[in-house]
Amino acid sequence: MSTNNSPQAPRSTRRNALVGVGVVLLLVVAIGIGYAIQSSRDTTGDAAKNPGESSSSAARPTDSSSPSGDPSNGGEPAKGTPAATDTYGLGVGDPDAPVKVEVFEDFQCPFCMQFEEASRDQLQQVAADGDAYLVYRPFAFLNDYSGRALNAFGVVLDASGGEVALKFHDLLFENQPSESGPWPSEDDLVALAVRAGAEERDVRRGIEKLEFGQWVVNGAEDASKRGVNQTPTIFVDGRSVSGNSIDELVQNTLSAIDNG
Amino acid sequence: MLRHMVAWFALGARLLVGVVWIVAGALKLPDPAASVRAVRAYDLLPESVVPVTGHVLPVVEIVIGLALVLGLMTRLMAVVSGLLFVAFIIGIASAWARGMQIECGCFGGGGYSTDATGDYPWEIARDTGLLLVSGFLVWCRRSRLALDNLLFVPRFVHDR
Numbered sequence: 446m447s448t449n450n451s452p453q454a455p456r457s458t459r460r461n462a463l464v465g466v467g468v469v470l471l472l473v474v475a476i477g478i479g480y481a482i483q484s485s486r487d488t489t490g491d492a493a494k495n496p497g498e499s500s501s502s503a504a505r506p507t508d509s510s511s512p513s514g515d516p517s518n519g520g521e522p523a524k525g526t527p528a529a530t531d532t533y534g535l536g537v538g539d540p541d542a543p544v545k546v547e548v549f550e551d552f553q554c555p556f557c558m559q560f561e562e563a564s565r566d567q568l569q570q571v572a573a574d575g576d577a578y579l580v581y582r583p584f585a586f587l588n589d590y591s592g593r594a595l596n597a598f599g600v601v602l603d604a605s606g607g608e609v610a611l612k613f614h615d616l617l618f619e620n621q622p623s624e625s626g627p628w629p630s631e632d633d634l635v636a637l638a639v640r641a642g643a644e645e646r647d648v649r650r651g652i653e654k655l656e657f658g659q660w661v662v663n664g665a666e667d668a669s670k671r672g673v674n675q676t677p678t679i680f681v682d683g684r685s686v687s688g689n690s691i692d693e694l695v696q697n698t699l700s701a702i703d704n705g
Numbered sequence: 706m707l708r709h710m711v712a713w714f715a716l717g718a719r720l721l722v723g724v725v726w727i728v729a730g731a732l733k734l735p736d737p738a739a740s741v742r743a744v745r746a747y748d749l750l751p752e753s754v755v756p757v758t759g760h761v762l763p764v765v766e767i768v769i770g771l772a773l774v775l776g777l778m779t780r781l782m783a784v785v786s787g788l789l790f791v792a793f794i795i796g797i798a799s800a801w802a803r804g805m806q807i808e809c810g811c812f813g814g815g816g817y818s819t820d821a822t823g824d825y826p827w828e829i830a831r832d833t834g835l836l837l838v839s840g841f842l843v844w845c846r847r848s849r850l851a852l853d854n855l856l857f858v859p860r861f862v863h864d865r
Contacts, residue, residue, distance in 0.1 A: 479764030562801035
């Protein structure tokens with residue numbers, strides 16, 4: 446078939462080749478345009494407003510790698526007061542505690558709610574005792590509500606401080622909607638924030654305007670880069686804790702803290 | 706006669722694989738960030754190429770799918786389609802072998818799944834089947850109702 450003794454063969458072969466090259470170029474250009482559109486629609490990594498960065502913020506971020514603020518130093522929170530940390534987290538307890546526990550969770554995730562129910566009192570006690578620095582590291586993983594709830598959490602953390610944010614975090618899990626809805630409205634989220642101790646005028650606008658929407662997007666990317674592909678994921682000193690059930694996960698977390 | 710039937714079979718093969726590609730790509734388009742995370746979850750590619758892969762893959766899938774449905778550059782597209790299926794089979798098999806519990810992200814989504822281990826065999830079987838159909842399209846060269854038939858002059862015009 447490769448040999449062709451028709452006199453027209455060279456011309457039609459050349460014509461076919463030209464058409465082929467043209468079509469391939471067209472397809473490559475289409476892929477290039479599509480790629481440009483997709484990457485411009487992905488805002489991941491864009492500059493974001495992060496909780497604790499507002500000038501009026503009640504939540505001064507603490508860097509877990511350095512000692513937290515001196516209580517006598519003006520508005521700095523007392524050591525051990527819940528505060529924004531590591532850009533995306535809420536740190537509870539002493540940042541200098543011997544062990545750091547990070548809880549990656551999604552406000553929509555039912556297993557996370559179960560983990561919260563099973564672990565909250567013990568983990569917060571361990572943090573209060575100074576045995577571990579507990580970092581809640583919520584990120585939006587599952588659906589639209591995950592993102593709205595996390596944005597609200599960011600707003601509360603920024604405007605009302607770590608103590609109120611911790612309470613709000615607990616309330617969000619205690620009032621978790623079903624994965625198939627109906628989901629809380631913006632008003633419901635504001636009401637929940639107020640129940641946690643926030644002033645409505647401080648948080649309503651941020652919740653309605655998704656003020657921390659970009660922070661939510663960047664936080665999902667950060668979790669993904671740290672290898673977190675499931676919720677809940679627990680890191681003790683940066684190492685993932687495993688468990689075949691929620692109870693096992695809680696037990697393994699507590700024993701990892703004891704051994705840490 | 707047989708040649709005739711093969712060309713009709715090839716049309717069916719084009720539509721099958723083409724529609725799968727279009728659906729797979731279209732479901733990933735709405736959330737490019739999630740697509741990037743799904744690629745990253747496999748932990749196979751260096752981080753420097755992960756975002757590009759996540760952004761371009763759904764577009765490539767749709768272009769291949771459309772080209773196959775229309776019968777445009779069918780053989781070349783079938784080759785690319787087959788290579789992609791080989792890559793996906795390797796990715797899923799390696800996630801399985803490493804004991805990872807991730808959704809394949811084949812039709813959007815991605816990341817953790819509780820029953821991932823149960824899904825891997827079926828996903829690999831599906832991709833292998835589609836790989837074979839792609840291979841058939843490479844082999845049979847000609848199909849019915851393809852744009853190729855209008856665009857390209859048959860090389861053996863005298864071979865009636």
